[in-house]
Amino acid sequence: MVVLRALSALGSLVLGAGVGLATVGLHRYGWGLGLGAAATAATLVALPGGWWARLPFALGWVALLGVASVQRPEGDYVVAGDVSGYLLLAVGAVVLGAGCVGLLRRPGARGNAGG
Template sequence: MRVLVALGCLVLGAAVGLGTVALHGYGWGLGLGIAATAASLVALPGGWWRRLPFALGWTAALGVASVPRPEGDYLIASDASGYLLLATGAAVLGAGFVGLVPRGAPRGNAEG
């Protein structure tokens, strides 16, 4: 069952990432893509089977889109929105790995 959940999160991340890459040239599209990505990362619980596969799918879609096209140009432009998209990819990957750290109860002092 965990493998199916991980596969679903991977596909969901790739779909959200692809949509964000496709619409990043428009201001509203980049904002909507970042908002959808952030909402998904917050909604998914951390762990190997949920948030990390989503983040890996998202960054895989970004990685595939950043390869030069046969015409010699790039799908991600070298402007502010393109750099913000690439920075978002780094933040998404970081959030996926941060979700692996177990969150415990905060420790108080020894005096109680």
Template sequence: MRFLLAPLLLLGGAGTGLATTALHHWWWGLALGAAATMTALVALPPGWWGRLAFALGWFLLVARLVLPRPEGGFVVGADTPGYALMALGLVVLVTGVATLPRPTRPVRRARS
């Protein structure tokens, strides 16, 4: 079931990232997008198929929109809201990776 949930969370993260990017020029749009993003990250279970999938979808879409377009224009400008959006992207990515479960070592049994 988790394998089916990961693509949906990737799309959900990309949709949230798209909405945040579209509204980031207004202070209330950036605040609303950041609140929605962080609320989703807190609500999702930590792990490869939950929080990290959402964070990767969000980050990859916003990272693509930060790059210059072939026509020479920008979706995210080099201004305060643009830098705040990029900082939010780093927070989202670090949160997704930092909350992964720690790997466990197999239990060794003593030979008798």
């Protein structure tokens, strides 16, 4: 069981890095940023919460964004300091927050919800 969850976490991490790569690569286009944010949000909603599914996806996504945000040897940046770059960084903050919120457990259903 632990091995399956570890493999699931690794797969989710790789999936997050892949979606993050596509989003970073296309963020300069309005449709690319929108599509990347929509695909990221849909994946975060579809993945169950926990350390083995949603959090590794978010960490992979944000890690790739962090790697792309540092200065390149040529002196330029992949994520520019313009509106689309700042929107991409904001999406990254939301992704990280959604991954961490996924760690919280929801309370179970009680016998009498009507009070």
